[in-house]
Amino acid sequence: MKFESYWLDTVPAIKGLATGEVEGRADVIVIGGGLTGLSAALSLVKFGADVVVLEAGRMIGEASGRNGGQCNTGLLQDYLEVVKQYGEERARGFYTTFCAAVDTVERVVREERIDCDFARVGKLKLAAKPEHVEKLALTFDMLRNSVDPDVRLLSQSDLGNEIDSDIFHGGLLQPGSASLHVGRFGAGLAEASLKRGARLFESTPVTGIKRESGGGFRVTTHRGTLQAKYVLVATGCTTNGGPFGWIRRRIVPVGSFIIVTEPLTPDAMDALLPKRRNYVTTMNIGNYFRPTSDNRLLFGGRARFAMSNKKSDAKSGRILGDMMSQVFPQLRETEIDYCWGGLVDMTQDRFPRAGERNGMHYSMGYSGHGVQMSVHMGQAMADAMNGRPELNPWKDLRWPAIPGHFGPPWFLPFVGAYYRVKDRLS
Template sequence: MKLTPYWLDTAPDFTSGAVEQLPGKCDVAIIGGGLTGLAAALALARRGVDVVVLEAGKVVGAASGRNGGHCNNGLAHNVAGLAKTLGPDRARALYHAFDAAVDRVEQLVEEEAIDCSFRRSGKIKLAAKPRHYDDLVKTHELLSQDIDSDTELLPAAELEREVKSSQFHGGLLYRRSAMLHVGRFGIGLAEAASRQGARIFEQAEVSGLNRLAGTRYEVHCSRGTLRAEKVLVATGAETGDALPFFRRRIVPVGSFIIATEPLTSEQVDSIMPTRRTGVTTKNIGNYFRISPDDRLIFGGRARFALSSPDSDAKSGRILERTMLQIFPQLAGTEIAYCWGGLLDITTDRLPRAGQQDGLFYSMGYSGHGVQMSVYMGEVMAQAMAGEAAANPFRDLSWPPVPAPASSSWFLPLIGAYYRVLDYVR
């Protein structure tokens, strides 16, 4: 079993990384070479802006290349709950922002001819308990009114033709959702940005920033120092001490994934014949899909822990047991890959984007970042280029999290809380 992300192991290498010396200045410096930073870099470079990306490790080496490859529409939230807290109009607008984000990924794949098996597969939210299905019925009622007419309720008897498991009590199908090979997509985005003139420096960790005036900053990184007219912070869950304002507001939470060996088409038909993305309704739930080469990619929180090779392997064993509870048909199937990554979570699970101390930023996608990071990278590029930009997450307050919430010892406590919640609800 390889302890490396399947997506990165089966993607081409990024060949256009900048090898020259770091320039002394640029129009825009982007900190972070994940999907947010790369989408912003491409959009800015297309406008003729002199843009430099500073990535501490390798492009899409963090969450952007380690996720489940779901490009789903719909919110991380129960839309009714969000309508209560933010009002129905705002909840609807946020829901539609995710629709627009999936559309944008699809358009980019086409525009840049990125070979990443993008497919409008549809997503099924799977009721893990009978009462969860009642909640899905209510959600469907609300969505059908004027939010998403492309949803369909699947009572247990109908779900059988989609997902062959005795563990679910019905589901809700979101037809606009998609899937893609996220490694090939991310590398394709980086190559496209480079082709347009963005200079992408890997192994360039930013260690400090000095504000010069307004949005102008001096940026210190392991490959030198440069002055930028504007800076975009696109550091996701990996945000460290060099960016304390953001570090205090993002909670990094581990999520883990296993990938089986390639299945035969009979095996795929015996578990998920319609090959959609599947997400269960539990708080400590699971998400799964079939890869372009017919593996089951099966993820979940498994343990409330951070990611490391040892932690990933432990979580992988838990995931394998859960996978076999859901799909006992796969008994004896080899697990070929196991990996983990950090989710960039906010306390209300809504992203945050805007400007702080002259720095532009976008992060906090809370597990729904494949599509939204791309969308928000482009929105922030528009804002930095001085164009009117429709930021769906404008004006959301963003207080710091209490110190323990970002500490690793606190994660198992949160896990225990959600386990109890899953047991009683």
């Protein structure tokens, strides 16, 4: 078994990355080479800007290259709850923003001809308990009448055509959702901006940012300093250090883990998941899964409320293997080829945050729904720097610090215990 991301292991190295000193001037410095940063870089070079991306590790080496590859329409949160909290008009706005974000990814794939298996397969949310069916039905009614006429409610017998597992009780289908190979997509984004002149540095953590008296910023790395008129902070969980304490008090890094099986035969995958969709379950501590284009099953979840590291990933992988066998007993003997973990950038209300603070732009906090939103927001932040801040869909959300949270999230085991009890009772 390889303890690394299947996506990163199956993508060729990005050619043309910058080497040498970080020095001189640029129009924009993007901090973070995940999908947010790379999408912003591509939009900015298309506007004619001179762009430098500074990445602490490897391009798309963190969440952007370690996720489930689900590019879903709709909200992470239950739509009914969001309507209750924000009113229908705002909830509709949030929902359609996520749908627009999937369109954004599709447009980039098409325009840049990125070979990444993008396909509108649909997302099926599976009721893990009989009691969850009624809730799905209420959400379905609300969604169909309010915002998404294409959504479908599937009965337990309908699931016979969808999945070879008898543990689910019904499902909610959002047909506009897509799947893709995030490694090849991310590398394609990087190469599209390199082709247009962006300079992309790996292994270059930013250690300091200073506002200059005459305007603009001076950004420090161990490879030198660079000046620019604009800075975009696209650092996801920001656990790599750097001068981002303000963000670290607002984002909670939560470990999520994934295993990928050996390739099944095409016939076996046709029997298991004939429609080859994205799947999630209704539990708070639930699972997500999908086939890959080479007929492996990718199976993920918050196996434990732990941070990701090699030892932790291996333990989480064993737990996920057991969970996968509960859903698909026929895979009990199937080999697991990959196991890895990553950190999800959660906000308290699980909505993204983006805007400008002390003259610096930022976008993050996609809370596990970021494959599409990071790409969309990279473009929106490029628009903001180009004089169109009103195109940022999250600009009106306040972002107070999380009380008691200053760095590593000491409270996660308690949150995990709370949701486990909730899952048992609901």
